[in-house]
Amino acid sequence: MSVPVTILCGELGAGKTTLLSRLLEEDEREIAVLVNDVGAVNVDADLVEARTDLTTGEEVLALENGCICCSLGSELSRSVIQLWKEHDFEYLVVEASGVGEPEPIARQFIRGPAGGPYDLDAVVTVVDARRFYDRFGDNTVAAPPAQQGADETGSRPLGDLLLEQIEFCDLLVVNKCDLVSDAEREQVVALLETLQPRAEVVTTEYGTVDPAMLLDSGRFDLEAASDAAGWKQMIQADAAHDGSPPESSSDEHDHGDNDHNHGHDDHSHDHHDHVHPPERYGIEVDTYHRRRPFHPERFLAVLADLPAGLVRAKGLCWIAGRERQAITMSYAGTETCLEVTGRWIASLSDERQAAFRESQPDLSWDEKWGDRETRLALIGRHLSMDDLRARLDDCLLTDAEMDAEWSSLENPAPTGMGDTTVVGDDGS
Numbered sequence: 001m002s003v004p005v006t007i008l009c010g011e012l013g014a015g016k017t018t019l020l021s022r023l024l025e026e027d028e029r030e031i032a033v034l035v036n037d038v039g040a041v042n043v044d045a046d047l048v049e050a051r052t053d054l055t056t057g058e059e060v061l062a063l064e065n066g067c068i069c070c071s072l073g074s075e076l077s078r079s080v081i082q083l084w085k086e087h088d089f090e091y092l093v094v095e096a097s098g099v100g101e102p103e104p105i106a107r108q109f110i111r112g113p114a115g116g117p118y119d120l121d122a123v124v125t126v127v128d129a130r131r132f133y134d135r136f137g138d139n140t141v142a143a144p145p146a147q148q149g150a151d152e153t154g155s156r157p158l159g160d161l162l163l164e165q166i167e168f169c170d171l172l173v174v175n176k177c178d179l180v181s182d183a184e185r186e187q188v189v190a191l192l193e194t195l196q197p198r199a200e201v202v203t204t205e206y207g208t209v210d211p212a213m214l215l216d217s218g219r220f221d222l223e224a225a226s227d228a229a230g231w232k233q234m235i236q237a238d239a240a241h242d243g244s245p246p247e248s249s250s251d252e253h254d255h256g257d258n259d260h261n262h263g264h265d266d267h268s269h270d271h272h273d274h275v276h277p278p279e280r281y282g283i284e285v286d287t288y289h290r291r292r293p294f295h296p297e298r299f300l301a302v303l304a305d306l307p308a309g310l311v312r313a314k315g316l317c318w319i320a321g322r323e324r325q326a327i328t329m330s331y332a333g334t335e336t337c338l339e340v341t342g343r344w345i346a347s348l349s350d351e352r353q354a355a356f357r358e359s360q361p362d363l364s365w366d367e368k369w370g371d372r373e374t375r376l377a378l379i380g381r382h383l384s385m386d387d388l389r390a391r392l393d394d395c396l397l398t399d400a401e402m403d404a405e406w407s408s409l410e411n412p413a414p415t416g417m418g419d420t421t422v423v424g425d426d427g428s
């Protein structure tokens with residue numbers, strides 16, 4: 001019988017260890033815990049170990065000096081397989097590093113060798129209600145929170161990773177609710193439900209959650225989780241509304257140099273499609289779709305000065321001078337990350353274009369520009385989406401610019417596959 005696994009995510013200090021310690025105290029099962037921390041000192045393992053009655057068979061294994069989601073992917077598999085071979089336990093909890101992306105960790109238990117002995121049950125993300133409200137709520141503080149900034153690789157803003165953890169999970173535990181008012185808590189929950197419509201949301205203090213919600217819940221479904229993000233659902237609905245198939249692959253993980261296969265719509269430069277859930281707490285959502293490239297400098301200038309109420313913006317964009325590169329734009333509160341996540345099909349050889357188009361008969365195609373386009377999901381509070389759309393429209397090439405030479409434009413956008421350009425709200 002395979003051992004069920006729960007992956008516990010959440011930013012540094014959100015309360016993962018507090019929750020885990022309670023879980024180990026309250027649950028009768030023999031639970032093994034794998035803790036991943038970036039850095040040499042594994043505080044979490046010490047803490048959990050100290051609180052764990054090892055005589056019951058609970059095991060704590062620490063993975064140090066790296067992040068399990070990227071460099072240590074195979075080490076994660078090796079460690080959990082070794083754990084399974086050498087110890088007898090009924091359940092595994094993986095406490096992921098606060099800077100880890102959950103999806104690659106989850107995939108290790110689905111498609112990797114760890115998929116044999118283990119069965120992924122749930123991905124749970126713990127959110128610090130106070131910090132989330134300060135970052136995204138009505139009283140958004142002007143200065144970025146202390147932990148905001150690039151991750152240890154220097155290429156991804158931490159806000160981006162925080163939202164990815166929220167967007168790829170089955171259960172959201174809103175912790176530290178003692179530090180927010182009822183109104184603040186309600187707004188945090190409403191925002192989380194917009195960012196992640198699929199996940200169940202529970203609010204708590206000091207990680208007091210019924211273990212049945214986290215263990216053996218049977219929640220996980222890889223496909224549903226991969227498509228769960230609010231931004232992705234908005235983009236899919238927008239594309240479907242245009243008469244195209246859902247754009248399920250606009251996420252960076254789906255874009256490989258050789259595997260670019262998103263759907264597109266007709267050549268509707270002025271297309272304006274709204275997907276409005278019931279408006280609550282001033283939350284606004286919108287989509288932006290254009291089949292005309294952005295002027296690189298004007299676009300980056302707008303990214304450096306996005307409205308304070310914008311919480312999330314994500315999707316593919318077409319930037320003049322980057323005719324090969326499909327660039328994912330991802331904004332998460334304070335910074336925008338532009339990353340080359342694939343190639344436009346229209347930039348491939350005729351033969352490969354034909355093969356892609358044959359395999360995707362519904363792919364709409366502009367005679368001149370092929371599949372190049374910008375399609376973004378926008379989520380915010382108390383902001384004028386019309387103003388934001390107008391500002392983005394001002395970044396599009398003018399008719400005269402369309403006829404000029406684009407390669408001579410000053411262009412800070414990334415070029416190579418996986419390259420990123422990060423633009424701060426403060427213009428940095």
Ligand SMILES: Nc1nc2c(ncn2[C@@H]2O[C@H](COP(=O)(O)OP(=O)(O)OP(=O)(O)O)[C@@H](O)[C@H]2O)c(=O)[nH]1
Binds near residue numbers: 012014015018175206
């Ligand atoms: N006020 C308040 N403090 C909390 C709550 N939950 C946890 N804390 C405190 O927040 C701090 C961080 O909690 P941890 O459980 O260590 O957080 P973590 O997510 O494991 O942190 P990392 O291991 O750094 O990723 C500790 O001092 C906890 O006592 C809560 O609900 N309210």
